[in-house]
Amino acid sequence: MTKRPVRFYQVGSFAVGNRLLTDDQRTVQSDPNRTNSIDSGHRACQGCGEALGARYALDAAMRAAAGRVVTVNATGCLEVFSTPYPETSWRVPWLHSLFGNAPAVATGVAAALRVKGREDVRVVGQAGDGGTVDIGFGTLSGMFERNDDVLFICYDNEGYMNTGVQRSAATPPAARTATTDAVGPEPGNVFGQGKDLPRIAMAHDIAYVATATVADLHDLEHKVEHAMTLRGARYIHILVPCPLGWGSASSDTIKVARLAKESGLFPVFEAENGRVTSVSPIRRRTPVEEYLRLQRRYAHLFGAHPRPDIVTRLQEIADENIARYGLVNDETEEIPVLEEAKEMVH
Amino acid sequence: MLRQIEGSRAVAETVALCRPEVVCAYPISPQTHIIEAVGVMVKSGRLSPCEYINVESEFAAMSVSIGASAAGARAYTATASQGLLFMLEAVYNASGLGLPIVMTLANRAIGAPINIWNDHGDAMAARDAGWIQLFAETNQEAADLHVQAFRLAEELSVPVMVCMDGFILTHAVEGVDLMTQEEVDSFLPPYEPRQVLDPDDPVSIGAMVGPEAFEEVRYLAHLRQLDALALIPTIAESFATLTGRDSGGLVHPYRTDDAEVIVVALGSVLGTIKDAVDARRARGERIGVLGITTFRPFPRDGVRDALAGASRVVVVEKAFSVGGEGVVLTDVAMAVGGRDVTLHSVIAGLGGRPITQRALESVLERASRGDLERLTFLDLDEAAVSRERSRIAAARRTGPSAENVLYDRATQGSRVAQEQS
Ligand SMILES: Cc1ncc(C[n+]2csc(CCOP(=O)(O)OP(=O)(O)O)c2C)c(N)n1
Ligand code: SF4
Ligand SMILES: [Mg+2]
Numbered sequence: 132m133t134k135r136p137v138r139f140y141q142v143g144s145f146a147v148g149n150r151l152l153t154d155d156q157r158t159v160q161s162d163p164n165r166t167n168s169i170d171s172g173h174r175a176c177q178g179c180g181e182a183l184g185a186r187y188a189l190d191a192a193m194r195a196a197a198g199r200v201v202t203v204n205a206t207g208c209l210e211v212f213s214t215p216y217p218e219t220s221w222r223v224p225w226l227h228s229l230f231g232n233a234p235a236v237a238t239g240v241a242a243a244l245r246v247k248g249r250e251d252v253r254v255v256g257q258a259g260d261g262g263t264v265d266i267g268f269g270t271l272s273g274m275f276e277r278n279d280d281v282l283f284i285c286y287d288n289e290g291y292m293n294t295g296v297q298r299s300a301a302t303p304p305a306a307r308t309a310t311t312d313a314v315g316p317e318p319g320n321v322f323g324q325g326k327d328l329p330r331i332a333m334a335h336d337i338a339y340v341a342t343a344t345v346a347d348l349h350d351l352e353h354k355v356e357h358a359m360t361l362r363g364a365r366y367i368h369i370l371v372p373c374p375l376g377w378g379s380a381s382s383d384t385i386k387v388a389r390l391a392k393e394s395g396l397f398p399v400f401e402a403e404n405g406r407v408t409s410v411s412p413i414r415r416r417t418p419v420e421e422y423l424r425l426q427r428r429y430a431h432l433f434g435a436h437p438r439p440d441i442v443t444r445l446q447e448i449a450d451e452n453i454a455r456y457g458l459v460n461d462e463t464e465e466i467p468v469l470e471e472a473k474e475m476v477h
Numbered sequence: 478m479l480r481q482i483e484g485s486r487a488v489a490e491t492v493a494l495c496r497p498e499v500v501c502a503y504p505i506s507p508q509t510h511i512i513e514a515v516g517v518m519v520k521s522g523r524l525s526p527c528e529y530i531n532v533e534s535e536f537a538a539m540s541v542s543i544g545a546s547a548a549g550a551r552a553y554t555a556t557a558s559q560g561l562l563f564m565l566e567a568v569y570n571a572s573g574l575g576l577p578i579v580m581t582l583a584n585r586a587i588g589a590p591i592n593i594w595n596d597h598g599d600a601m602a603a604r605d606a607g608w609i610q611l612f613a614e615t616n617q618e619a620a621d622l623h624v625q626a627f628r629l630a631e632e633l634s635v636p637v638m639v640c641m642d643g644f645i646l647t648h649a650v651e652g653v654d655l656m657t658q659e660e661v662d663s664f665l666p667p668y669e670p671r672q673v674l675d676p677d678d679p680v681s682i683g684a685m686v687g688p689e690a691f692e693e694v695r696y697l698a699h700l701r702q703l704d705a706l707a708l709i710p711t712i713a714e715s716f717a718t719l720t721g722r723d724s725g726g727l728v729h730p731y732r733t734d735d736a737e738v739i740v741v742a743l744g745s746v747l748g749t750i751k752d753a754v755d756a757r758r759a760r761g762e763r764i765g766v767l768g769i770t771t772f773r774p775f776p777r778d779g780v781r782d783a784l785a786g787a788s789r790v791v792v793v794e795k796a797f798s799v800g801g802e803g804v805v806l807t808d809v810a811m812a813v814g815g816r817d818v819t820l821h822s823v824i825a826g827l828g829g830r831p832i833t834q835r836a837l838e839s840v841l842e843r844a845s846r847g848d849l850e851r852l853t854f855l856d857l858d859e860a861a862v863s864r865e866r867s868r869i870a871a872a873r874r875t876g877p878s879a880e881n882v883l884y885d886r887a888t889q890g891s892r893v894a895q896e897q898s
Contacts, residue, residue: 201548219684225674226681235541236541239548240544243550270540
């Protein structure tokens with residue numbers, strides 16, 4: 132076995148532990164005085180990636196803006212699990228209007244703050260993938276095009292989870308949802324053209340576009356904090372596994388998110404003014420199969436009637452992402468397909 | 478200062494005097510002249526501080542207004558017809574959240590068939606949206622109602638829609654006495670929101686409300702509308718004290734004191750109706766008019782009292798509930814409920830068809846003779862309708878009715894003209 136240099140990464144996660152960092156490099160969450168923008172006691176499922184992502188994102192935004200943040204939320208799981216009256220988890224000013232209008236509402240809030248000369252107060256809009264990629268797409272594009280001073284965050288769990296796991300335009304091919312059942316010759320969601328919102332956002336040439344996952348929360352915090360140093364329209368797209376909708380174990384949320392990135396299915400990068408400025412390289416290149424197998428929404432690809440042909444097509448998508456963003460570098464290790472997995476496929 | 482001015486311009490100038498802080502709208506005829514004029518005022522710096530935001534849809538326009546209002550800014554928008562329907566989800570949301578947005582509705586028909594001309598189909602589609610709906614009779618009143626609307630909206634935390642007839646008012650040039658900035662400032666205090674997004678006092682607005690409180694929240698909204706029934710006349714009175722003008726209020730009776738027949742209507746058609754009534758009065762008929770200025774909340778008591786002496790009521794309205802009858806008629810029937818009074822619904826002016834004094838008088842003639850039906854369509858080309866009905870009965874693939882009727886009326890019309898010549 133070849134020897135590898137010792138790196139100060141957390142075992143298995145490649146995350147750097149706080150204790151190895153200087154105070155100012157430490158995570159927002161490690162600060163006992165963090166704001167707790169979304170307080171405990173909300174009603175998200177165990178292991179909800181969206182709750183985790185939102186908590187990290189908003190606390191980071193709060194730190195960056197010295198506590199001067201107003202949030203606008205679209206309808207969806209995040210809105211529902213955080214606010215059944217008379218309880219609210221929000222310790223930031225929070226407005227929910229409709230499913231499809233959060234970007235425009237955020238524009239309105241930003242306009243009001245500007246006209247009142249309160250530019251110290253920053254606006255963060257938030258929505259699920261449905262509220263961003265589908266029904267809120269028009270208002271989001273309008274907000275981008277006008278370059279309104281809003282950071283918009285999409286919590287992408289790849290489906291309409293709040294209404295019971297239906298397909299959205301962000302649902303990946305072959306995934307089973309309540310409206311793309313795992314039946315028929317092409318089980319699960321169709322292989323469409325996809326609707327890659329980070330790239331669409333970049334096409335608006337806005338100041339900042341980034342993707343992130345809840346597997347690398349330090350990276351997520353950094354991106355939010357960086358976004359808050361800029362003005363104008365900014366967009367962060369966070370992959371947030373949903374144990375309920377994806378059929379993954381609640382304890383696997385971080386692992387699933389990490390494999391989405393390490394397989395190349397979910398490229399993690401940053402772009403400024405329409406150009407990619409950095410990518411998070413894959414550390415251990417993992418076959419998509421390892422990612423898929425953790426989720427029952429892909430169970431029909433394995434099991435009694437396996438569909439290696441479909442797994443291959445999904446692998447091709449990952450490979451294309453890797454090529455497009457240059458996600459593999461000299462330090463990337465290759466992880467072969469598990470022997471056991473191979474046997475099941477063949 | 479009295480000026481010969483287009484209705485849209487008068488409204489724009491008046492809205493500017495109200496110092497809106499965020500104006501966001503999406504163009505649609507016949508509202509365009511209003512928002513263009515406000516836009517120029519903002520861009521030139523004449524209206525300042527104010528953010529004017531060009532958006533990609535009416536849905537966004539109302540949504541921006543919601544965000545702005547919730548963040549404590551005085552918000553204004555304007556739309557019409559398809560635009561109102563396109564934003565309707567947000568229209569309901571604004572009232573549900575209790576945000577005092579003021580919106581001009583330049584009343585226009587709703588398609589299909591697409592039609593840019595005036596009727597009240599749009600306002601009636603939003604009748605139950607929880608907004609206060611005021612109808613202007615003249616351009617002077619349209620301008621004045623906006624000043625009152627901001628005060629009303631902000632005192633009650635309820636959004637207000639000022640309805641003015643598209644083209645008939647928006648594009649008509651006539652004398653309007655524009656208020657001065659001092660007058661408006663003395664009438665309209667700065668906006669003090671009841672709820673606001675403020676980092677120093679974080680609140681959650683728009684949270685999920687289940688069966689345990691939803692009914693109470695709705696009922697409170699109803700009570701606020703009932704409060705408006707008391708507040709609207711008070712505001713109109715202080716406005717009259719300031720300007721000497723009788724604008725706004727709940728209802729406007731005209732020559733109703735001894736009237737046996739009373740015609741009820743909303744908006745600019747009241748002018749023509751008053752002419753018709755004057756003419757019939759001159760011939761000794763005991764007839765009057767009741768203009769409804771505030772349609773939502775519906776001034777039930779005011780309407781009942783104004784109609785107390787009438788044995789026959791003719792509601793002339795520019796919209797109807799397809800498959801039902803006149804929308805205003807339903808409310809008037811509720812107001813006079815239990816009394817022995819004959820009610821008529823005259824649907825008129827749909828899609829901009831002119832309502833002439835002659836046509837009105839012939840209907841009123843029939844009413845006074847006692848041979849007017851409950852539901853009448855003014856100036857309806859019954860022959861064209863029955864020809865289309867026969868075509869539909871005779872064959873399956875008869876094509877789109879709207880186009881058939883257009884063709885029919887064009888060709889039949891010219892045939893009649895030929896036969897006459
Ligand atoms: C106009 C409208 N259409 C549909 C719905 C129903 N609805 C509420 S939330 C939701 C799905 C939300 O999906 P997403 O935005 O991805 O958020 P998630 O719940 O997955 O976090 C849907 C379809 C609605 N509230 N409003
Ligand atoms: S359904 Fe999914 S997104 Fe919604 S609360 Fe549960 S885990 Fe979170
Ligand atoms: Mg979703």
